[in-house]
Amino acid sequence: MKTGIVLLGLACLAMVACTPTDGIVAEFNGDSVTIRQPTVVNIPGLTPQIEAEASRICGTADKRAEFASTLQPPSAAYADHLFLCL
Numbered sequence: 001m002k003t004g005i006v007l008l009g010l011a012c013l014a015m016v017a018c019t020p021t022d023g024i025v026a027e028f029n030g031d032s033v034t035i036r037q038p039t040v041v042n043i044p045g046l047t048p049q050i051e052a053e054a055s056r057i058c059g060t061a062d063k064r065a066e067f068a069s070t071l072q073p074p075s076a077a078y079a080d081h082l083f084l085c086l
Helices: 002-017 048-059
Strands: 024-028 032-038 065-071 078-085
Touching: 024 048, 032 048, 048 065, 048 078
Parallel strands: none
Antiparallel strands: 024 032, 032 078, 065 078
8 A cells, every 4th residue: 555655656746847847037137038947856848937927027128028048057956048028
């Protein structure tokens, strides 16, 4: 019985680990915005929330957000998604 519970827990953790999480604004200068996404237990990837947050932030400067790049330093537990505000 305990083995089944452990295996179920590991399966749930594996599913969560494969789902990108939302991010937070790390930097904004009026011309670009960087959204930082934690990657401790998941893979980096753009989510609708990240794109919406970039659009919202660029919108404060009356601009639209356009995805430019993703940077994930090898020793860091995060990925930075850069959006240009055009």
